Amino acid sequence: MRAxxxxxxxxxxxxxxxxxxxxxxCLLTVVAAIAACASMGELSGxxxxxxxxxxxxxxxxxxxxxxxxxxxxxxxxxxxxxxxxAWFVHAVSSPASNIxxxxxxxxxxxxxxxxxxxxxxxxxxxxxxxxxASAGLMAVAGAQAIELTFGFYVVAWAGLSIWGMIEMWASAxxxxxxxxxxxxxxxAAVIAAAAAVFLVLPAPTVAAKLNLLSxxxxxxxxxxxxxLxxxxxxPSQLSRPGTPSGATRVGGYLGFxxxxxxxxxxxxxxxxxMLVRTQRPSYWVGETFNTWSGESWxxxxxxxxxxxxxxxxxxxxxxGSSPLGxxxxxxxxxxxxxxxxxxxxxxxxxxxxxxxxxxxxxxxxIVSPIGLGEGAVYSVESQVTTPTPGQLRAxxxxxxxxxxxxxxxxxxxxxxxxxxxxxxxxxxxxxxNYDRVESLIAWIGAHTHYSTDIxxxxxxxxxxxxxLFGNRVGFCEQISTSLAVMLRSIxxxxxxxxxxxxxxxxxxxxxxxxxxxxxxAWVQVWFPGFGWQNFxxxxxxxxxxxxxxxxxxxxxxxxxxxxPVLPVAITLLGLALAAALVHRRRSRPPTWAERIAxxxxxxxxxxxxxxxxxxxxxxxxxxLDAFTGSGSEAWRQLAVPVEASVYGGHEPSPxxxxxxxxxxxxxxxxxxxxxxxxxxxDEDRDPSLHPVA
Amino acid sequence: xxxxxRPSRAAGPVVGSGAILGIWWLVAHNGGSGWVQALxxxxxxxxxxxxxxxxxxxxxxxxxxxxxxxxxxxxTPADIRIAASTRLRICARGPFEGEAFVGPVGPRRPPExxxxxxxxxxxxxxxxxxxxxxxxxxxxQWWTRRVVLxxxxxxxxxxxxxxxESLPLRAHEDTGATNDWVQTDLGQPRxxxxxxxxxxxxxxxxxxxxxxxxxxxxxxxxxxxxxITFTVVLPHDPHEAERVAERALGTIARLLERGATVLLATxxxxxxxxxxxxxxxxxxxxxxxxxxxxxxxxx
Numbered sequence: 001m002r003a004x005x006x007x008x009x010x011x012x013x014x015x016x017x018x019x020x021x022x023x024x025x026c027l028l029t030v031v032a033a034i035a036a037c038a039s040m041g042e043l044s045g046x047x048x049x050x051x052x053x054x055x056x057x058x059x060x061x062x063x064x065x066x067x068x069x070x071x072x073x074x075x076x077x078x079x080x081x082x083x084x085x086a087w088f089v090h091a092v093s094s095p096a097s098n099i100x101x102x103x104x105x106x107x108x109x110x111x112x113x114x115x116x117x118x119x120x121x122x123x124x125x126x127x128x129x130x131x132x133a134s135a136g137l138m139a140v141a142g143a144q145a146i147e148l149t150f151g152f153y154v155v156a157w158a159g160l161s162i163w164g165m166i167e168m169w170a171s172a173x174x175x176x177x178x179x180x181x182x183x184x185x186x187x188a189a190v191i192a193a194a195a196a197v198f199l200v201l202p203a204p205t206v207a208a209k210l211n212l213l214s215x216x217x218x219x220x221x222x223x224x225x226x227x228l229x230x231x232x233x234x235p236s237q238l239s240r241p242g243t244p245s246g247a248t249r250v251g252g253y254l255g256f257x258x259x260x261x262x263x264x265x266x267x268x269x270x271x272x273x274m275l276v277r278t279q280r281p282s283y284w285v286g287e288t289f290n291t292w293s294g295e296s297w298x299x300x301x302x303x304x305x306x307x308x309x310x311x312x313x314x315x316x317x318x319x320g321s322s323p324l325g326x327x328x329x330x331x332x333x334x335x336x337x338x339x340x341x342x343x344x345x346x347x348x349x350x351x352x353x354x355x356x357x358x359x360x361x362x363x364x365x366i367v368s369p370i371g372l373g374e375g376a377v378y379s380v381e382s383q384v385t386t387p388t389p390g391q392l393r394a395x396x397x398x399x400x401x402x403x404x405x406x407x408x409x410x411x412x413x414x415x416x417x418x419x420x421x422x423x424x425x426x427x428x429x430x431x432x433n434y435d436r437v438e439s440l441i442a443w444i445g446a447h448t449h450y451s452t453d454i455x456x457x458x459x460x461x462x463x464x465x466x467x468l469f470g471n472r473v474g475f476c477e478q479i480s481t482s483l484a485v486m487l488r489s490i491x492x493x494x495x496x497x498x499x500x501x502x503x504x505x506x507x508x509x510x511x512x513x514x515x516x517x518x519x520x521a522w523v524q525v526w527f528p529g530f531g532w533q534n535f536x537x538x539x540x541x542x543x544x545x546x547x548x549x550x551x552x553x554x555x556x557x558x559x560x561x562x563x564p565v566l567p568v569a570i571t572l573l574g575l576a577l578a579a580a581l582v583h584r585r586r587s588r589p590p591t592w593a594e595r596i597a598x599x600x601x602x603x604x605x606x607x608x609x610x611x612x613x614x615x616x617x618x619x620x621x622x623x624l625d626a627f628t629g630s631g632s633e634a635w636r637q638l639a640v641p642v643e644a645s646v647y648g649g650h651e652p653s654p655x656x657x658x659x660x661x662x663x664x665x666x667x668x669x670x671x672x673x674x675x676x677x678x679x680x681x682d683e684d685r686d687p688s689l690h691p692v693a
Numbered sequence: 694x695x696x697x698x699r700p701s702r703a704a705g706p707v708v709g710s711g712a713i714l715g716i717w718w719l720v721a722h723n724g725g726s727g728w729v730q731a732l733x734x735x736x737x738x739x740x741x742x743x744x745x746x747x748x749x750x751x752x753x754x755x756x757x758x759x760x761x762x763x764x765x766x767x768x769t770p771a772d773i774r775i776a777a778s779t780r781l782r783i784c785a786r787g788p789f790e791g792e793a794f795v796g797p798v799g800p801r802r803p804p805e806x807x808x809x810x811x812x813x814x815x816x817x818x819x820x821x822x823x824x825x826x827x828x829x830x831x832x833x834q835w836w837t838r839r840v841v842l843x844x845x846x847x848x849x850x851x852x853x854x855x856x857x858e859s860l861p862l863r864a865h866e867d868t869g870a871t872n873d874w875v876q877t878d879l880g881q882p883r884x885x886x887x888x889x890x891x892x893x894x895x896x897x898x899x900x901x902x903x904x905x906x907x908x909x910x911x912x913x914x915x916x917x918x919x920x921i922t923f924t925v926v927l928p929h930d931p932h933e934a935e936r937v938a939e940r941a942l943g944t945i946a947r948l949l950e951r952g953a954t955v956l957l958a959t960x961x962x963x964x965x966x967x968x969x970x971x972x973x974x975x976x977x978x979x980x981x982x983x984x985x986x987x988x989x990x991x992x
Contacts, residue, residue, distance in 0.1 A: 124832075132713070135736055139717065142728035150728055158735050165743065165831035172832045175798040176780030186742060186830040194738030204722045204730045277725050331725070510727025548727070 014123030016066035019171040025164035026127045027059045030114055032160055033137035036153035040144040042107040051111045058118030066122040073120045080116030084109050103140055110137045124168060131164055146275050146333050146509055162190065199549030204510050205279045216354040218373035222340060225306070225359070228257055228287075229340045229371055239339065253519035255477065255498035256339035260289055260297040260521070262477040263457035268517035273338045274500070275511040278330040281502035282345035282384065283522060283534050284514065288363045289496040290408040292485065294462040297496045301408050304361045312381075313351040318364030319405045321347040321531045325383025333511070334376040342366035342378065343499055347531065350381040363495070364532075387530045392434040395527040401493055409493035409526060412485065419464055419482075420489035433492050437525055440486050441537045444479060448472040450538060476538040477521040483537040484523045493526040497534070507548035507555070592657035593642045596664040600624060600635055603668035618643055634667050698751040698838040700744075701826065706834045710740040743833030750829045751838050754779050756795070758821065759805055761844045764974055766851045767935075770809035773821075773844075777806070780829060785810050786839065787822040788850075814935050815852040815981045819844055851977025855939030857947040885909040891920065891969025893954050920954035920969065927960070929985045938980045945976045960986030 017023070031052050038048035065073070091105040114133050121127050138157050142150065166186075170177055178186065222229045228239040239257040254266040276284065289297030307313050328345050342351065347364055354376070359367040370376075387395075401409070426443045427436040448467070452475045457466055464485045467478045474482075480496060487494040498521045503514035524532040590598065600621060601611050607627055611620045621639035625632060638660055644650040652660070700707075714737055721730035760774035770791070775783065777796035785791040790813060795806040810821065821844060826837040885901040888908035901909035925941040927934040948955050949972060958967040961982045970976040 135713075135732075138732055139720065139729050142732045143720075143724055143726045145726070145728040154728070154732060154735065158739070162739060162831070165739070165833070169829055169832035172828060173780045173782065174794040176794070176796065176829065177798055178830055179797070182779070182830070186746065189742045189746060190735075190738040192738070193741045194734040197737050198731065198734040201718075201730065201734070202722075204725050204727060277727075279725075329725075506727070508727055508731050510725065510730065548730075 013069075014125045016122050017124045017127060017171060018066070019167055020063070022124070022127060022164060022167035022171050023059055023063055023121075025160055025167050026121075026130045027056060027118075029131055029157060029160040029164055030055050030118070030134045030137075032153060032157040033134035033141070034111060034114075036138055036141040036150070036157065037107050037111070039153065040141045040150075042104050042141060042144060043111065047108075047111070051115055054115045055118045058115065059121065061119050062121040062126075069120060069122045077116045077120045081113050084112035084116070087112075103143060107137065107140050110140065124171060127164070128168065131161055134161070146277075146511055148506070148508060151508070162187070198507075199552065201548070203507075203548045215375065215377040216370060218337075218375055220371045220373065222369060222371055225369070228367065253498075253516065255519065255521060256286055256341055258298065260477060260496065260498060261295065262297065262463040262481050263295055263461070265452050265454075265456075265475050265477070268519055269515075271516050272335045272513050273516050273518075274343070274503075274514040275333040275335060275509070276330055276503070276514060277333075277511050278345065278502075279328050280345075280384070281505070281512060282328070282330075282382075283497070283520070283536070284332075284343040284345065284500040284502070285364065285497055286339065286341040286343050286499035287365045287497070288524065289498070290363065290405075291411055292413055292481070292488075292496070294413045294464075295457070295460075297481070299361065299363060299365065301404060304359050304367070306357055306359050308357045310356065311352040311354075313353060313358055315348050315351060315360055315366070317349070317383075318347055318532075319362050319402060321364070321383065324530070325349075325385045328382045328384040329379065330382065331377065331379040334372045335374060336516075337371070337373045340368040340370065340372050341499075342368055342380065344380040345382040346384045346534070347382055348380050349383050352379040354378065385530050385533070387527070387533070389434060389438075392527050392530065392533065393432040395432075395434070395529050400528065401526055406493050406526075409495055410488050410491065412488055416464065416485060416489050418469060419486055422468065423486040423490045426486075427490060433525070433527065436490065436492065437483075437487065437535055440483055441535060444483060444537045448474065448479060448482075450475065450479065479538045480521045480523050480536070483535070487523070487525060495524050495532070497522055497524050501539070505548075505551050507552040510548065591645075592661050593645045595661050596638055596642050599661075599664035599668045600638075606668075616643075617646075634663070638664055638667075698748040698836045700748070701835045701837050703744075703834060706744055710744060710833075714740065739831065740833065743831035745834075746831070747827045747829055747834060747836040750779055750827050751781075751825065751836050754781060754796075754825065754827065756781065756783075756823070756825055756840060756842060758842045758844050761846060761848055763846050764849050764851065764977060765812060766977065767812050767814050767853050770811050771848065771850075773808050773810055774805050775808050775842075777825075779827065782826045782835075783808065784824040784826070785821060786824055788813050788816060788818070789821055812848075812850040814931070815850050815938055815977075817981050818848045818850065849978040849981040851974075851981050852935060852938035852942050854946055854973075855936065855941075855943040857944040858940060882911050882913060884912045886912045891954060891956065891971070893952060894971060895952050920956045921948060922956040922958060922967070923948070924958040925980065925983060925986075927983055927985045934985055938983065942973070942976055942980055945970060946973050949973060949976070959983035 034043065034048050034051050034055075037043045038045060043051070062069070088105050088109040092102050110133060114130065114137070117126070117130065117133070121130060134157065138154070141153070166178055166183070253268055254261060254264055274284075287299070289299050291298045291300045307315070325347060327349075330345055332343060342348070342353070342358065344351075344366065348366060351358060351366065353368070355369050357369055359369065361367075368378075400406075423436075423440060427439050430436045430439050449472060451473050454473055454475070457463060463478055464482050467474045467482050468486075484494045484496055498519070500514045500518045501520045503512045503518045505512050520536075520538070522534055522536040522538065525535055526532050597617055600617070604610055604620065604624055604627075607624075609623060609627060615623075618636070618639045621635035622633075624635040641650075641652055641656075641660065645652070651657075714733065717729070717733040717736065721733050755778040757776055758773055759776045762771055762773070765771035771789075775795045780794060780796035780798065782794050783792065790811040791809055793806070793808045795808060812818075820841050822839065822841050824837050824839050826835050828835045885898045885905075886909065887905075888897070888910050892910045896910040898909045898911045923941065923945055925937065927937055945955055945957065949970070955970050955976075956967055957970045957976060957979050958965065959979055959982070960966070962984055965986070966979070968979070970979060
C-alpha cells in the first residue's frame with residue numbers, strides 16, 4: 001500500500017508552470033537535440049522539421065491548458081507513447097533487422113515520445129522530463145557522431161539545457177535569478193566537473209558486436225573482380241604500379257597496388273583518409289608482400305578467394321596466423337577516398353561489410369568489391385596477439401609455418417653476401433630470433449637516416465644494397481625492405497606489409513584520425529606459436545594506448561605552447577581593463593553633484609591645478625574661478641547647490657540639475673588657459689606651492 | 694548557530710541521476726563512442742553541480758535579520774526584514790511559523806525582503822530559528838540548513854487577548870448604580886508632580902508637561918483610587934499557562950480601558966515582579982516575560 005501511495009503521489013499533477021522562458025528553453029533544447037539527430041542522418045529533414053513543428057505546437061497547447069489539462073490529452077499521450085514503443089519493438093525484432101540497426105528506430109521512438117509528450121507538459125516536472133528525453137536523443141546522435149563539428153550541437157544543447165534548468169530555478173524560487181558572476185561560477189563548476197570525469201574515465205571501447213556498422217559510401221563499383229583500385233583520385237579506378245611521374249594514387253601513396261616499388265615515394269597529402277574506432281591502436285594492415293625482386297615487392301603464391309556471405313563475413317585464418325589472438329574490434333569510417341583494401345589489425349577473423357561478397361587472400365589481404373569512397377563504413381574483428389619480448393624470445397616450434405609459406409618468406413632474388421655478412425655481424429651475440437630482430441632494428445636506427453626527399457633510385461639498382469651500403473638515407477619502404485632482406489639472409493621468415501599507422505588519437509571523438517601521410521610500410525616476422533608479428537624499423541618507439549585524459553592534456557599542452565604570449569597577454573589585459581571600466585560604470589551612475597565635481601576636477605587638472613585632498617569643493621571652485629581671471633564666480637555658484645545637496649539634502653529640480661551639469665561641462669571646456677600662466681598665478685596666491693628653502 | 698547543509702528528499706534525484714549516468718556510461722563505454730562519453734561527462738557535470746552545488750551555495754549564503762519589531766502578539770504575524778546574499782527559501786522553526794523566499798531576484802534589486810513570521814505563543818526572543826533552503830543553480834535538489842539568526846532587538850510576543858475575568862461590581866458614588874467600572878479620579882487637583890511608573894495616562898497634565906519639559910501628572914488632594922493589583926500565577930503546563938496569560942491580558946486590557954491603575958504581579962526568570970502597567974503593550978511585555986509561578990511568594 002505504501003508503494004501504491006508513493007506511485008499515486010508521484011503521478012499527482014504538479015502545479016502549473018507559468019514561466020514562458022522555461023518553456024522556451026525546453027522547446028529549444030528539444031529542437032537542438034532533434035537537429036543533432038537530423039544532422040547525423042538518423043532523421044530525414046522532413047521528419048525533423050515536422051517533429052520540431054509539432055513539439056512547438058504541443059508546447060503552446062500545454063501552456064494554454066496548463067491550469068486544467070483536458071483529460072483526453074493524457075490518454076492520447078499515453079496511447080501515443082505505447083504505440084511508438086510497440087512500433088520500436090516490432091522494428092528491432094523483425095527478422096530483417098539486426099542489433100546494429102537499433103539506433104534509427106530508437107531515434108524515431110524518442111522523437112515520437114517527445115512529440116506526444118509536448119502536448120501534456122503543464123508542470124515543471126513534465127518540462128524536466130522533456131529535458132531528460134532530449135538528453136537521450138543527444139546520446140543517440142552522439143553514438144553516430146565521428147566529427148568534431150558535432151560539438152556545435154553539443155554546446156548548443158548543453159547551453160540550452162542549462163538555461164532551462166536556470167529558468168527552472170527561477171520558477172521554483174519565486175523569481176530568483178543568478179547574477180552574472182554566480183552564473184559564471186556555476187558554468188565553470190559544470191565544466192570543471194565534466195572535465196574531471198573526462199580526464200579520469202578510461203576510453204570507451206567497442207562493445208562486443210553491439211554497434212558494428214557497415215555502410216557503402218560514394219565509392220562505386222570496380223570493373224575487375226578482386227582487383228585493387230584507387231588511382232586517379234577515384235576510389236573505383238584500377239590501381240597501377242607506381243611510376244616516377246605517377247603519384248596519382250589516392251592520398252599519394254604508391255604502395256596500395258599489386259606491387260610495391262621501393263625506389264619510388266609518392267607525395268603524401270595531409271587529408272584525413274579514415275577515422276578508426278578501436279579497442280587498441282594497431283598498424284592497419286592493408287596488403288602483404290612476400291616476393292622481393294631487388295626493386296619491388298609482389299604477392300605471389302597466395303590464392304585469392306571470394307567469400308559470398310552476409311555480414312558478418314567469417315574469414316579463414318591467414319597462413320601463419322596464431323590461434324592465440326585476442327578479439328579486437330575496429331570500425332573504419334572512410335572520410336576520403338582510399339584504396340579498396342579492407343584495412344584491419346593483424347589477422348582479421350570477421351568482417352561487417354556493406355556488400356554480399358569480399359575477396360581475401362591466404363596471406364590475410366582483404367579486398368573490397370566496391371570502391372571505398374567517402375561515407376563508407378565497415379567493421380572488423382581481428383585476432384591480435386600481443387606477446388611480450390620474453391615470450392617471443394622463448395618462442396619454440398609449436399605450429400610450424402607451412403613449407404611453401406616459409407619458403408616464400410625466405411625468398412631472395414639473388415645472394416646478398418654483404419647484407420648477410422652485415423646481418424650476421426650485427427646479430428653475432430644473439431641467441432634468439434627476437435634478439436636478432438631487435439639488434440638489426442637498433443643498428444638501422446643508429447646508422448640510417450629517414451628522408452622522403454631523395455631522388456628515385458636508378459633503374460636496375462638494388463634498393464637494399466643502395467640503402468645499406470650507400471648513403472643510408474631512405475624512407476620507410478627502403479628501411480623496412482632492408483630489414484626484411486637482412487632477416488631473410490639469416491634465415492628468419494619475414495614479409496613486407498603496407499598499410500597505415502594508427503594516426504593521432506582524438507580524445508573527444510575517441511577515434512584515431514588516419515591521414516594520407518600515415519601510409520606506411522613495415523615488416524612482419526613470423527614466430528612459432530605467435531604468428532606474424534609487426535616490427536617497424538622506421539619508428540622504433542613502441543605504441544601505447546593513450547588514455548583520453550592524458551591525450552587531451554597533451555593536446556592542451558601543445559596548444560598552449562603554440563599560443564603567442566605577448567598578444568594574448570595584451571588582449572587579456574585590455575579585456576580586464578574594459579571589464580573593470582564597465583563594472584565601474586555600471587556599479588552606480590554618478591549623481592548630478594558628482595558629475596559637476598568631476599567636471600570641475602577635470603577642468604582643474606587640465607589647467608594644471610588639481611584638487612588637493614584637504615580642499616572642500618567650495619574652496620576648489622573658488623580657486624578655479626580665480627584661474628579664469630574674469631572675476632566671475634561661475635564655479636562657486638555651482639558649488640553652492642552641490643554642497644547644499646551633498647551636506648544639506650536640498651535637491652534641486654531635475655531640470656535645474658541638468659542645466660547645472662551642462663553649465664559645468666561648458667565651463668570645463670572653457671578652461672583653456674596655459675598651464676604655465678595658471679601655475680604662476682596659483683603660486684602667487686598659494687604659498688604652499690613655493691619651494692621650501 | 695549554524696548546522697551543516699543537508700539534502701532534503703535526496704533519494705529520488707540521487708538515485709535517478711546515478712541510474713542515468715550508470716546506463717549512459719555503460720552505453721558509452723561499450724558502444725565505443727567518444728561523443729556519447731563526452732556528452733555523458735557534460736550531463737554528469739550538470740547533474741553533479743545541480744545536486745551538490747546547492748550545498749555550497751547554502752554554506753556560503755549570508756542571512757541576517759535586518760529589522761524586527763519589538764512587540765507582537767501571539768497568533769499575529771510579526772513583520773521582520775531579512776537580508777540574504779542569495780535567493781533562499783526560509784521556513785521558520787521553533788515558536789514561529791512561516792515560509793517565504795528571500796534574497797535577490799535580480800542583480801539590481803535590494804536583497805532585503807519582508808517576511809511574516811507567526812509566533813505561536815507568548816515569549817521573548819532574541820533570535821529566530823530558520824531552516825534556509827536552496828536548489829540553486831539548477832533546481833535539481835533542495836538542500837537545507839538550520840540557522841539561528843539574532844534579532845536586532847528583543848522581540849516581545851504578548852499573549853493573545855483572551856476573555857477577561859469578571860470584574861467586581863461597585864456602586865457609583867453619585868448615581869449609586871452598580872457596574873464593573875473603576876473609579877480612578879478621586880479628589881480635587883492639588884498640583885502637578887513628575888510622572889512615576891504606574892501613573893495612569895489619564896493623570897498626565899499636558900500643560901505642565903509642556904511647561905516643565907518632562908512628563909507631569911496631576912496630584913489630587915485625596916489619594917486616587919487604590920491601584921488594582923493583578924496577580925498572574927502561571928501553571929507549569931505551557932498550554933494552560935498560555936491560556937492563563939491570555940485571560941490575564943484580556944482582563945488587564947479591560948481594566949486599563951476603564952482607567953484603572955493596575956499593578957501586575959508576575960514571576961519572571963529573575964524572580965517575582967510587581968509593577969504598574971500603564972498600557973496594554975507594557976502588560977503584554979510583562980506577560981511575555983512571565984514564567985510559571987505556582988508557588989511564588991510575592992513581596
